[in-house]
Every structure is written in C-alpha cells, then in structure tokens.
Amino acid sequence: MTATIIDGKARAAALREDVAGEVATLKRDHDVTPGLAVVLVGEDPASKVYVANKAKQTVAAGMVSFEHKLTEETSEAALLELVAHLNADPDVDGILVQMPLPRHIDTDRVVEAIDPAKDVDGLHPMNAGKIVLGRPGLVPCTPRGCVILAKEAIGNLAGKHAVVVGRSILVGKPVSLLLQNENCTVSMAHSRTVDLPSLCRQADILVAAVGRQEMIRGDWVKPGACVIDVGINRIPAPEKGDGKTRLVGDVAFEEAVEVAGAITPVPGGVGPMTIACLLANTVTAARLRRGLPAVDL
Amino acid sequence: MTATIIDGKARAAALREDVAGEVATLKRDHDVTPGLAVVLVGEDPASKVYVANKAKQTVAAGMVSFEHKLTEETSEAALLELVAHLNADPDVDGILVQMPLPRHIDTDRVVEAIDPAKDVDGLHPMNAGKIVLGRPGLVPCTPRGCVILAKEAIGNLAGKHAVVVGRSILVGKPVSLLLQNENCTVSMAHSRTVDLPSLCRQADILVAAVGRQEMIRGDWVKPGACVIDVGINRIPAPEKGDGKTRLVGDVAFEEAVEVAGAITPVPGGVGPMTIACLLANTVTAARLRRGLPAVDL
Numbered sequence: 092m093t094a095t096i097i098d099g100k101a102r103a104a105a106l107r108e109d110v111a112g113e114v115a116t117l118k119r120d121h122d123v124t125p126g127l128a129v130v131l132v133g134e135d136p137a138s139k140v141y142v143a144n145k146a147k148q149t150v151a152a153g154m155v156s157f158e159h160k161l162t163e164e165t166s167e168a169a170l171l172e173l174v175a176h177l178n179a180d181p182d183v184d185g186i187l188v189q190m191p192l193p194r195h196i197d198t199d200r201v202v203e204a205i206d207p208a209k210d211v212d213g214l215h216p217m218n219a220g221k222i223v224l225g226r227p228g229l230v231p232c233t234p235r236g237c238v239i240l241a242k243e244a245i246g247n248l249a250g251k252h253a254v255v256v257g258r259s260i261l262v263g264k265p266v267s268l269l270l271q272n273e274n275c276t277v278s279m280a281h282s283r284t285v286d287l288p289s290l291c292r293q294a295d296i297l298v299a300a301v302g303r304q305e306m307i308r309g310d311w312v313k314p315g316a317c318v319i320d321v322g323i324n325r326i327p328a329p330e331k332g333d334g335k336t337r338l339v340g341d342v343a344f345e346e347a348v349e350v351a352g353a354i355t356p357v358p359g360g361v362g363p364m365t366i367a368c369l370l371a372n373t374v375t376a377a378r379l380r381r382g383l384p385a386v387d388l
Numbered sequence: 389m390t391a392t393i394i395d396g397k398a399r400a401a402a403l404r405e406d407v408a409g410e411v412a413t414l415k416r417d418h419d420v421t422p423g424l425a426v427v428l429v430g431e432d433p434a435s436k437v438y439v440a441n442k443a444k445q446t447v448a449a450g451m452v453s454f455e456h457k458l459t460e461e462t463s464e465a466a467l468l469e470l471v472a473h474l475n476a477d478p479d480v481d482g483i484l485v486q487m488p489l490p491r492h493i494d495t496d497r498v499v500e501a502i503d504p505a506k507d508v509d510g511l512h513p514m515n516a517g518k519i520v521l522g523r524p525g526l527v528p529c530t531p532r533g534c535v536i537l538a539k540e541a542i543g544n545l546a547g548k549h550a551v552v553v554g555r556s557i558l559v560g561k562p563v564s565l566l567l568q569n570e571n572c573t574v575s576m577a578h579s580r581t582v583d584l585p586s587l588c589r590q591a592d593i594l595v596a597a598v599g600r601q602e603m604i605r606g607d608w609v610k611p612g613a614c615v616i617d618v619g620i621n622r623i624p625a626p627e628k629g630d631g632k633t634r635l636v637g638d639v640a641f642e643e644a645v646e647v648a649g650a651i652t653p654v655p656g657g658v659g660p661m662t663i664a665c666l667l668a669n670t671v672t673a674a675r676l677r678r679g680l681p682a683v684d685l
Contacts, residue, residue, distance in 0.1 A: 199523070219520040220513030223565070224557050226496070228513075250580045258568060260521050268520070271555060271576055276587065278575040279568055283547045290573065 309346025606643025
C-alpha cells in the first residue's frame with residue numbers, strides 16, 4: 092500500500108484564494124481593507140525570508156502589509172512602544188512579532204502586550220485560553236494548518252484517535268486542543284512517554300511535532316492512518332553535491348508512506364499552510380474587531 | 389486485591405492547615421491578611437450551602453471573607469459593577485462568583501470581567517491560557533485537587549499514562565493540561581470516543597469526570613491503577629428509608645475497588661479538595677499581587 096500524499100501547497104493556495112475572496116467582499120460591502128503589521132527585530136536570515144514571504148502573500152491577497160524592521164539592539168521598551176502604537180492604529184487588524192526575539196527582550200512580555208483581538212499568531216494567553224474554553228478566538232497558524240490538512244485527507248475527524256507527539260506551546264499543545272474540539276479522542280505524547288511506538292500505532296491521526304529528524308518510523312504507523320508531519324529538519328545531502336543540504340520531517344517518510352493511508356510530505360505539507368492560516372486569521376480579526384461574524388475559512 | 393482508599397477529607401484538612409500557616413506568615417512578615425470575596429446571585433439551595441462553607445473555611449484559615457448576596461433579579465450590569473468594585477478593592481485578593489448564574493446573565497461576560505489576578509476559580513481565559521503555556525497563574529480548584537490526590541497516592545506522576553474521561557471546561561480539559569504539566573502522557577476521552585473501556589484499561593491514572601453515575605465499570609480499570617472519581621451524582625436510596633438519597637461517583641466503586649491500586653471515594657474524595665484549593669489560590673493571589681513569589685501549597 093502506498094499512502095496518498097497530502098498536497099499542502101495546493102491546499103494552502105486554495106485557502107489563500109478563499110482569503111482573497113473574503114478580502115474583496117470586505118472591501119465591497121464594508122469599505123474595509125484588512126491590514127497586517129509584521130515586526131522584525133534583528134538580522135536573522137531565516138526570519139528575513141519568512142517576513143518577506145508574509146508581506147508578499149499579504150499583498151497578493153489584497154490586504155495591506157505594514158513592515159517594521161528594527162535593529163538587533165532595539166530595547167524592549169522601544170518594541171513595547173511600537174506594539175502599543177500598532178494596537179491603537181485602526182488600520183492594523185493583525186500584529187505579528189517575528190520570533191525568535193533577541194535574548195535581551197522578554198518574549199512573553201511582548202506577546203502579552205499585543206491586543207488579543209489583533210494577535211493573529213494566536214500566542215496570547217487569552218487566545219490560548221479561548222481554545223481550552225472552546226470559544227471563538229484567534230487560533231495559532233501551524234496547528235490550524237494541521238487540522239485543515241487532516242480534514243482534507245479524511246473528512247470528518249469525530250471519534251478518530253489522534254496521537255500528538257510533542258507538546259510545544261507553538262504546535263503540540265494547541266493542536267491537541269483543536270483536535271479535541273473536532274471531537275477526536277486525543278493522546279498527548281512526549282519525551283517522557285513510556286513505549287511511544289505502541290501508542291503511535293493506535294493513532295488514526297498521527298501528528299509529529301518533535302523537531303527530531305525521522306524519529307517516527309514506519310512500523311510506528313497504523314496501516315491506513317493519516318500522518319501529519321510538522322517537523323522541518325535540515326540535514327546534509329552529500330548526494331546533491333558537496334555541502335548541500337535537504338529538508339526532512341519528524342517522520343521517516345520513505346517507510347511511513349508504505350503504511351499510512353495519507354501523509355504530508357516535507358517540504359510541501361504543513362509548511363505552506365502556516366502563512367495561509369495567518370492571512371485567514373487577519374481576515375477573521377478584521378471582521379471580529381468590527382462586530383462582523385467570523386467566516387469559515 | 390483491594391485498593392487503598394485515598395482520603396480526600398484528610399488531604400484537604402492538611403492543605404487547609406498549610407494555608408493557615410502561610411496566612412500567619414503573610415500577616416507576620418508583610419502585615420497582609422488575604423481576603424476572599426464570594427458573590428451569590430439568587431436562592432439556589434446547593435449554592436447557598438456551598439457559599440456558607442467557603443466563608444466558614446476562609447475565616448477558619450485566618451483570612452477575611454466578604455460575602456455579597458444579590459437577589460435572583462439582579463441585572464447583569466449591576467453584577468458587573470460589583471465585580472469592578474471588587475477588582476478595585478485592595479483588601480480583596482480573590483473573587484469568586486458562584487455558578488450557576490441566573491439565565492438572564494451572560495456567565496462568560498462576568499467571568500471575563502474578573503481581574504485575572506483575582507480569579508481564584510481559575511476560569512478566566514487568561515488563566516486557562518497560562519495552563520496551556522505552562523506559566524504560573526491561578527489554576528481551577530477541582531482539577532488541582534485531582535492532581536494533588538493522584539500525587540498523594542502514587543508520588544511522582546512523570547511518564548504515567550493518564551486517561552481523562554470527560555472534557556468539560558471546569559474539570560476535564562484543565563485536569564488534562566495539569567497532568568501533562570506533570571509529565572504524564574494524557575489521553576482525553578469523551579462521549580465520542582470509540583471503545584472507551586479499552587482506552588480506560590490502559591490508564592495508570594484514570595480520571596472520571598463525566599457526571600454519569602457509575603458509568604465506569606470495574607473491568608475498565610487496569611489492575612493497580614489510580615482512580616480519581618470527580619463525579620457527584622445523587623441517586624435514590626430506598627434502603628435508607630422512603631425518599632432518601634445517597635451520593636455516588638462516575639465510577640462503580642464496589643467493582644473498581646477490587647481492581648484498582650488506589651481510588652477516591654464519593655463522598656470524601658475529590659469533593660473536599662475543591663474548597664481547600666480555593667483557599668490555597670487565595671493565598672497565591674495575595675502573594676503574586678504584591679510581587680511576592682508563590683509558595684508551593
């Protein structure tokens with residue numbers, strides 16, 4: 092058996108198109124153009140690429156992109172002042188402060204300073220709490236992408252046993268709560284789990300979010316399961332030439348693809364969903380802030 | 389095999405004593421007497437008994453109890469005004485609005501109006517979010533009582549497989565997150581779970597919080613497991629006389645006690661822990677509000 096490959100790139104493109112449609116509706120019916128402000132502190136090369144992509148896709152969806160690039164030496168006070176300014180700016184619907192921040196800045200303090208109604212990364216404790224309480228709020232982007240791809244592959248998730256490996260606050264914990272809100276039975280596993288392989292073998296939906304290359308082997312996968320691989324690990328690829336590298340996930344893809352019913356590739360699986368979900372969150376924030384009901388994106 | 393009966397009454401009494409000790413320390417070293425304000429709207433007889441118990445135990449621990457009894461007809465606006473007043477009152481460290489509220493009042497709005505730093509019930513989204521993010525905050529009382537009793541029975545919980553049956557926002561969801569923060573592998577089960585008995589049979593720690601009398605049978609329990617029964621169901625007890633009733637849990641106690649390693653009885657298990665944890669939260673709130681480090685209660 093060979094698994095269906097879940098095409099995250101295509102699903103993300105479809106979501107971005109839906110977002111663009113909603114942006115057009117907001118303009119036409121309410122004279123509103125959603126705006127996303129992205130704040131980058133310092134010169135981290137990966138962050139710079141990521142921020143540039145976000146800005147490009149924001150504009151492509153018909154929204155306004157505000158970019159704030161600050162030097163590595165920016166003080167926490169200056170960053171907090173900028174956040175306060177963006178909180179107060181009526182043209183800004185979403186605020187994203189690119190992580191990681193320089194060490195001299197308290198990340199938690201910055202995140203908590205963002206107006207929860209503009210927290211399109213879904214990292215503010217108010218938004219984390221709303222997931223627990225099952226209330227509408229802004230949901231973290233990568234976890235939401237995982238749920239969308241699982242639905243894409245197997246439809247209704249109710250009653251499925253989901254095993255989430257990894258309990259980071261960015262992915263593992265929120266994805267567990269979102270899957271529970273989809274009426275899955277959810278097991279949350281991690282480095283302290285006893286006999287992880289046999290727990291994984293119970294999973295109808297297996298979410299790997301540990302950040303360890305190819306840790307989850309083919310024989311940990313239940314035949315026919317849906318495998319969502321959140322890992323993005325860069326490893327040497329001498330076969331491509333001297334000093335070359337390639338990306339692999341947290342799942343041993345070549346093994347798992349023979350057992351699973353559906354699986355996300357790396358790259359091209361969960362990765363592309365993150366920015367698409369960020370754009371969707373910006374539309375949601377723009378609507379909720381104006382008292383308009385959220386639309387299902 | 390007959391299980392050890394976990395004595396929640398004794399554990400709660402010990403916790404209340406620890407709280408009283410911390411209250412004495414706060415008075416002596418900082419001239420602070422923690423204060424707990426309890427707000428009761430309406431005439432629900434069970435709520436009246438519960439509020440009276442809270443007030444009595446608050447005073448017994450050396451703290452100040454403020455009681456606010458409002459009529460059933462109180463408007464939401466008047467209740468919100470009282471909450472704002474209590475938020476601003478420096479003598480009030482903890483605010484508890486007794487649930488359920490009359491139907492004409494929006495419970496979520498009232499809970500969100502409470503200053504999260506005084507939310508000793510741990511119901512505010514900010515506090516729910518802090519559990520997800522693993523940050524210090526005020527933790528809901530009954531879930532915290534469950535974790536304390538599990539530790540009382542089996543010590544360190546790391547690596548244990550906990551199965552939580554029921555996903556209410558008052559008990560099931562927060563206890564899942566607290567057990568995960570104790571390094572348990574946690575499975576969250578509910579009415580949509582397929583083959584619940586066999587999932588339960590994997591549990592080293594089985595938490596029953598469904599509100600259905602004796603739903604969890606003895607043969608759902610793994611031999612030697614720790615069973616925490618949160619259910620409090622009142623059933624007819626004709627054997628005690630005409631019209632008499634008795635309390636039973638969500639677990640079929642007489643069956644489970646023969647299989648489990650340790651089990652909480654109903655009554656006398658989780659129940660007494662709730663108010664004791666409320667008092668502990670009030671001390672924590674009093675300390676954190678003044679910039680003092682939390683003490684381990």
